[in-house]
Amino acid sequence: MFKVPVSCFIISKNEGDRIGRTIRSVRPWVDEVVVIDSESSDDTVSVALAEGCRVITQSWLGFGSQKRFGEDQCRNNWVFNLDADEVVTPQLAREIIAMFANGDPVFVAYGMPIQMVYPGATTPRPMARDHWYVRLYDRRYVRFRNSKIHDTVVTDEHPIGWFQAPVFHYSMRSFADMKRKLDERTWLLVENSGLNSKLELASRLLIELPMNFFKYYVVRRHCTGGLKGLRYAWIQARYRFLKIYRLWRSGKVRSGPSSIAA
CATH class of the missing domain: 3.90.550.10 (Spore Coat Polysaccharide Biosynthesis Protein SpsA; Chain A)
Incomplete structure (x- = not known):
C-alpha cells in the first residue's frame, strides 16, 4: 500500500x-x-x-x-x-x-x-x-x-x-464511563475559569438544561439513536447544566459581562 x-x-x-x-x-x-x-x-x-x-x-x-x-x-x-x-x-x-x-x-x-x-x-x-x-x-x-x-x-x-x-x-466504554469523564472535565473547566458574570450565570441556569437537550437530541440527531440516543442527550445536557451551577457555586463571579468556557 x-x-x-x-x-x-x-x-x-x-x-x-x-x-x-x-x-x-x-x-x-x-x-x-x-x-x-x-x-x-x-x-x-x-x-x-x-x-x-x-x-x-x-x-x-x-x-x-x-x-x-x-x-x-x-x-x-x-x-x-x-x-x-x-x-x-x-x-x-x-x-x-x-x-x-x-x-x-x-x-x-x-x-x-x-x-x-x-x-x-x-x-x-x-x-x-x-x-x-x-x-x-x-x-x-x-x-x-x-x-x-x-x-x-x-x-x-x-x-x-x-x-x-x-x-x-468510541469515546465511552459505558454510560458510567461517560458520566465520569464529563464530571472530570466539568470540574477542570471550573478550576481554570476566570471571573464570570453573575447575571449571565443566573440566566444560563434557567435555560442550560433544555437548550442543550434540544441541541444534542435534535440538532445533533441523537433522536435517531433510540433509547441510547435519548440517554446520551440527557447526560450531556445535565453536565452542561452542572458546569454552570458549579461556576455559580465556585464564587468566581462579578457583576459585569463575561465569557463562559465551552
Missing part, C-alpha cells in the same frame, strides 16, 4: 484495551505512528510497541499542550492527530491516500467528521451529526492551541479543506 508522508500521533493513558484498533486503522498507510503516553499503568505501552509504534513517555501537560508536544516528536511536517479511542474508516483512509497520491495538498489543514459510537455498538447511529475537527495538517503553518483545557488546531486565516468520510469515535 502507498504510504503517505504523514506522521500520526496519538496521546494516551490507560488505553491498552482499545489503542491497538486505533493504530491498526492508520499503520498500513502512514509513514509513522508516534504514541505520547502519560505514564499508563496498564499495557498501553506494550500494545503500542507490538503494533510497531514509536512510544514516548511524557507526564500530562494538559489537553492542547500534550498534543503540541506530540507534534514536536513527529519526523514529518504533515501530521495526523488521533485520540486513542478513535478509528479511521477505510473510506477516509482512501480519501487521504488519494489526496497525497495526486501531489501536494491544496490546503495546509484538513477537517473531517468525527462520529460518536454508543457503548456496545460498532458503528454510529443513522444520520449521525456530531463534530467536525481539523486533524490532518502541516505543522509549519498551523498547530494545536497551547492550552490545558482546549485541544483544537488554530488555523487563523488559513483556508481549510474537508474530507467527507468520518473517523469513528
